[in-house]
Structures are given as structure tokens and as C-alpha cells.
Amino acid sequence: MSLNKQHEIHNRRFGRNLGLGLTLGAFMAIIFGLTMVKVSRGDYEPSRTPTATEVTQ
Amino acid sequence: MSDASINSPEFQGQAFESEAQFGDYFALLKPRVMTLVVFTAAVGLLAAPVAVHPFVAFCAILFIAVGGGASGALNMWWDADIDAVMKRTARRPIPAGKVTGDEALALGLALSGFSVVFLGLASNWFAAGLLAFTIFFYVVVYTMWLKRWTPQNIVIGGAAGAFPPMIGWAAATGGISVESVLMFCLTFMWTPPHFWALALFIRKDYDHAGVPMLTVTHGRRVTRNHILVYTLLLAALAVAMAFTTAGGPFYLAVAVVLNAMFVKGAWDIWRRDEEMCEADNFRVEKKFFKLSLLYLFAHFGAILVEAVMSRLGMGLGLGGWI
Structure with a gap:
């Protein structure tokens, strides 16, 4: 059977898929932005232990 | 239902109004309640005496809102029977037949886990724990237990709605x-x-x-x-x-x-x-x-x-x- 006819259900599903796509896109952008902020302010820098000279000073 | 069956003569002319749209899933998150959650959480976060990076603040408020929405979806899943008989709630997605109870449960659980984990990663785990407790309190203590059992349901259930400013504050300061x-x-x-x-x-x-x-x-x-x-x-x-x-x-x-x-x-x-x-x-x-x-x-x-x-x-x- 050919699927040439645009049924209302296709419009409804397109809206749902578009909404989900935009949500996932926004989620990616948020995670990217959050990573950039955290990395740039040094949240993931390993804590540095003071050297022997620094301790004696 | 396949595309082929949609085009079959028996489905011609049907409106398919029961087919859920994106907005129906969004309605499960109780957007009107969510505005209150967003606003009070934002005030809690901004009133805190610790400056938070604007993007981190935005993310924290968003995840608190998603957590609030998730508990709304779980509430609608559990209360679908009483929502159907109340005029005020009869048009909610589950009693209206647009979304199934199982879908609401899945969405609520998934968003609960997501919001707690990402609030923890975005701000701190104390705030995330408070959000997890809030969801638990609203869904289990209020919706499942107290709402149908005691006339003090509103008093104790109100605590769940009162947590967002505290979570916002905790997201900024890491405490209460x-x-x-x-x-x-x-x-x-x-x-x-x-x-x-x-x-x-x-x-x-x-x-x-x-x-x-x-x-x-x-x-x-x-x-x-x-x-x-x-x-x-x-x-x-x-x-x-x-x-x-x-x-x-x-x-x-x-x-x-x-x-x-x-x-x-x-x-x-x-x-x-x-x-x-x-x-x-x-x-x-x-x-x-x-x-x-x-x-x-x-x-x-x-x-x-x-x-x-x-x-x-x-x-x-x-x-x-x-």
C-alpha cells in the first residue's frame, strides 16, 4: 500500500518528535555549557600538595 | 499501529485526538506549579550570601524545576482515578486518555533520577539530596499515603511545595x-x-x-x-x-x-x-x-x-x- 497521504496522526507525531528533538538539543547545549563553566573555573583541577620547600617556609 | 493500517479504510476520517502530542507530556509536569517552584527556588538561590556563576544558577533552577515536574507526573500517575472524577482535573492527560499511566510513571521516574543526578553535578550533593527527599516526600508521603488518609493532607503535603527555596539556597551555599x-x-x-x-x-x-x-x-x-x-x-x-x-x-x-x-x-x-x-x-x-x-x-x-x-x-x- 502506498503511503502518499499525509494523515493527521503524522502531524501529531511530527510535533512530538520535534519537541523531543529540541529538548535533547537543549540538554546537549546545557551539558556543554556546564562543562565549559566547570572546566574554565578549575573545578576539575587535581588538588596540589605543597612541595617540601613550601612547607618549610 | 503501522502507517499501512492508518491508510486502511477503517481508519479513514478518524480524528486521532487521543494520540498524545508533546504538550500532553509537558502537561504531566504541572507547568503552573512549576512556575512557583522556579520562582521560589530562584529567590532562594539568589538571596543566598554566596555568589553563583549565572549559568550554574540557571542549570540548578532548571534541574529543581524538572525534579518538581517529575514529582507532578508521578502524582498524576498515582491519582489518575480521583483526577477523572474531579471537574478541575478531569482534563489532565491521563484521565483524558492522551497519555497512559505507565508512560507517566516512566517519565516521572526517569526525570526524577535525571534531575537529582544533574543537580548534584551542577551544584552540590546536599542540594541534590534535598531534591530527592522532596520528590520522595511529595510522591510517597503526600500522594500515596496522606492525601487519601488524613484531613491534614494539605498541611503536611504543603511541605513538599515549600522545599524549593531551601534547595535553591542549598545549591548556592551547600547547607541550610x-x-x-x-x-x-x-x-x-x-x-x-x-x-x-x-x-x-x-x-x-x-x-x-x-x-x-x-x-x-x-x-x-x-x-x-x-x-x-x-x-x-x-x-x-x-x-x-x-x-x-x-x-x-x-x-x-x-x-x-x-x-x-x-x-x-x-x-x-x-x-x-x-x-x-x-x-x-x-x-x-x-x-x-x-x-x-x-x-x-x-x-x-x-x-x-x-x-x-x-x-x-x-x-x-x-x-x-x-
Whole structure:
């Protein structure tokens, strides 16, 4: 059977898929932005232990 | 259903109105409640004495809102039977037949886990734990346990709605303080008069659903007494907030005016009987309910103004007394 006819259900599903796509896109952008902020302010820098000279000073 | 079956003669002309759209899933998250969650969480976060990176603050508020929405979806999943018989809730996605209960459960659980984990990653795990507790409290303690069991359901359930400013504060500071507890108490004490006023003028809904609202179990006179008592306690608490570091002269002015109006409204409700209500179609109760919406937004708005003024170095400060 050919699927040439645009049924209302296709419009409804397109809206749902578009909404989900935009949500996932926004989620990616948020995670990217959050990573950039955290990395740039040094949240993931390993804590540095003071050297022997620094301790004696 | 396949595309081929859609084109078959038996489906021609059907409207497929029961096919869920994106908006139906969004409606499961109770967007109107979410606006309150977003606003109060934002105020809690911005009023905190610790500066937060704007993007981290945005993410924290978003994840708190998603957590609130997730608990809304789980609430709709559990309460689908009573939602169907109440006029106010009959058009929600599950009773309307647009979304199945299983879908709501899956969405609620997935978003609960997602929001807690990402709030932890974005801010701190204390705030994430508080959000997880809030979801648990709203879904299990309020929705599953207390709502259908005790007429004090609104009082205890109101705690779930009161947590967002505390979570916002925790997202900024990593802990709790007098200010965040008072912000919690403000919403907690506000919830009973707000909902009991609503229950007074949409009484038949709760009767039909068999939800033990105070109006149904103890009568309308007792409900009016309760509204007055809670409003008086709320007024004392709301004014006390002015003397913390989150308050100030602007907040005090707003609190004094609004609490005077709110106490007057509660007093008017207390003085009325059923005949008077029937005569004017619950005019005073409806007015009090509308005022209660303004009341909460204005109080948190005033806390926000105080926080902004303080950041700009314009805060006069009555703060620190409490």
C-alpha cells in the first residue's frame, strides 16, 4: 500500500518528535555549557600538595 | 499501529485526538506549579550570601524545576482515578486518555533520577539530596499515603511545595540556615489557608473524589477556624523574616501591607456562614484565594528585591536580628 497521504496522526507525531528533538538539543547545549563553566573555573583541577620547600617556609 | 493500517479504510476520517502530542507530556509536569517552584527556588538561590556563576544558577533552577515536574507526573500517575472524577482535573492527560499511566510513571521516574543526578553535578550533593527527599516526600508521603488518609493532607503535603527555596539556597551555599528555613516555613504555612479557601468554593469536587479534605471530614465551620489560625501564625512568621539577612525595610513594608490584607481576608471568611456564601457565590473566599497567590509571589519578590539591592550595595538591612 502506498503511503502518499499525509494523515493527521503524522502531524501529531511530527510535533512530538520535534519537541523531543529540541529538548535533547537543549540538554546537549546545557551539558556543554556546564562543562565549559566547570572546566574554565578549575573545578576539575587535581588538588596540589605543597612541595617540601613550601612547607618549610 | 503501522502507517499501512492508518491508510486502511477503517481508519479513514478518524480524528486521532487521543494520540498524545508533546504538550500532553509537558502537561504531566504541572507547568503552573512549576512556575512557583522556579520562582521560589530562584529567590532562594539568589538571596543566598554566596555568589553563583549565572549559568550554574540557571542549570540548578532548571534541574529543581524538572525534579518538581517529575514529582507532578508521578502524582498524576498515582491519582489518575480521583483526577477523572474531579471537574478541575478531569482534563489532565491521563484521565483524558492522551497519555497512559505507565508512560507517566516512566517519565516521572526517569526525570526524577535525571534531575537529582544533574543537580548534584551542577551544584552540590546536599542540594541534590534535598531534591530527592522532596520528590520522595511529595510522591510517597503526600500522594500515596496522606492525601487519601488524613484531613491534614494539605498541611503536611504543603511541605513538599515549600522545599524549593531551601534547595535553591542549598545549591548556592551547600547547607541550610535560618533564612532558608524561614523561606520554607513561609510557603509551608501559606499552603493550608490557600487550599482550604479553594476547598470552600469547589467543595463538590473533593466530595465526589472521596479525598478527606478538612471541609468534608470536619465541616466548613472548622475549616474557617483553621484558615484564621494558620493565617495569624503565617503573618507572624512572614514579618519575622524581615529581621533576617534575607529581609530588610522593603520586604518589611510589603509583608506588613500584605499580611494586614491577608489577616483581614481570613477574618472575613471566619465571620461568614454558609448562607452568606451561597448568597454571594463565595465572593470573599474567591477573593482570599486570589490574594493568596499574590501574597506568596509578592513576599518572595520582595526577598529578591532585597537580595538585588544588597548586591548593588543599596541594602539598608534590618538583617541579622534572627
